[in-house]
Every structure is written in C-alpha cells, then in structure tokens.
Amino acid sequence: MTDIDTARDDAGDGLAWAQGRGKGALAERMGIEFVEFAAERCVATMPVEGNTQPVGLLHGGAYVVLGESLGSMAANMHAGPGRLAVGVDINATHTRSATSGIVTGTCIPLHLGRSMTVHEIVVTDEQGRRCSTIRITNMIKDAPAAS
Template sequence: MSFDKEKVLKKCNDWCKNTLMETLGIEYVDAGEGYLVATMPVTPKVHQPMGLLHGGATVALAESVGSAASIMFINHEKQEVRGIEISANHLRSKREGVVTATAKIIHQGRSIHLWEIKIVDEQENLISLCKLTNMILPKR
C-alpha cells in the first residue's frame, strides 16, 4: 500500500467539517502504516459538571480516530466503515490542556478491524485506554 501521510491527514481533517469532530475540536495530526493520531483540546466545552474531561467526549475522540483509521485501509468506492463496539477504561482525569489519541491496528480482517486507542496527556500519562471494533461493509 502506498502511503501519503499528508494526503491522509488532509482528508481526515476535511471530513471533520460540520461534524461532531469539528464541534469537539478534534484534529488529525499524524498517520502511518497501521496507526492514526488525533488531538482534542480539553476546555469547558468537553467537561462534565465537575469540571473534568467528560468520558463521553473521550470516547467520541477514540471512535473518531479509530473509525478514520479503518477508512485508510478500505476501497472507498466499494466499502464503508461502521463502528459496532467500543469500550473505554478512564484511568486519569484532566481539566485543561490537550489529549492525544493514537489508534493502532490489532486485527485487520476483510470484514472486521480491531483498534486499540490510547489517549494520553501532554506528559504521556495514560488518560483512557479504548478498544474499537469496526465492521467493513459493502457500500450501498
């Protein structure tokens, strides 16, 4: 597979316009064979009432980066991606700054992709560890 990092990042960031990803400030910042990285600012917009990063915003970041990562592996004219299961362990809280999510492929089958997504803070402290299963479907 020929891999053009800048093209992948541009495409992923273009997909974010007028979506939840744009609302949350998610930006794709790095990509390579078998991984994709995105960041999200931690501001009051993504806080829960106690002033901490909301677990739902964290899971939205994880699913966004994991689903976009699957898209890197499919034939866009014939296939599409659907997230079918996500799990998250929230290990640390965060009040401000930036979190970075790195999706790494665990299993790349014809119809199922399994991703591990680690979400860390600026000091590489693990905030959340997520697992995402995507189904690869024929395009309708």
C-alpha cells in the same frame, strides 16, 4: 471512485485523505484535530476546555468520541474504495482525569481483516500520562450504491 478515494490513491497521504473526508460535525464541535494518519498509526488531539463534566474533568464520553473518530476513520481508510466501515462495538477504560490543556489520542490497529477491524486508542494528557484506553471494532461492508 470518489474524489476522496482518488486523493488517497494519488497522494498516498493518509492525513490528506482524512482531512479530505472530513471529521464530522461532532468531532468539529469538540475541536478534534488529526495530526498524523497512516494505516499503522493515527494521532489526533482534542482540547479539554469545552469538553468537560460540570466538575471540570474531561467528560468520559469525550474520550470515547476521540477514540471512535480515530478508530472509525482508520477502519474506513483500510476498507478502501467502494467499502464502508461501521462501528459495531466500542469500550473504554478511564484511568486518569484530564482537567486542562489538550489530550492526544494514538490509534493502532490490532486486527485488519477483510470484513472486520479492531483498533486500540490510547489517550494521554500533556504530561504523557494515560487517561483512557479505548477499543473499537468496525465491520467492513460494501458502500451503498449512489442514488
């Protein structure tokens, strides 16, 4: 069992587990912050500034990075010790453009199985308006043996 798995088992605190696991270099660079993390709901924020297209709109790929960060982390938490969740499909529908402030991604599970998870992430602007809807499917497999 890794230190991260032990922290998850001992504390039962999903946010501490997510913070202990780390967001990854891309999520760090984009300013993603986890604010709530549990099996039934995960929430993260991301600034618009620094993540825009040349015309000043939040880049569509930034929405997807926020969605994948939430959905993959949630799937890995569900997978449990000794297992690993890896993305196999992601799609996004952008319905509004954020131009300033922060956006908030809220991730909920649609399916939590033994070998597959599906999560939906709704990204809203500061006024609570839906900007993007992302769905990610992750496959769960045994983690590679430590060498």
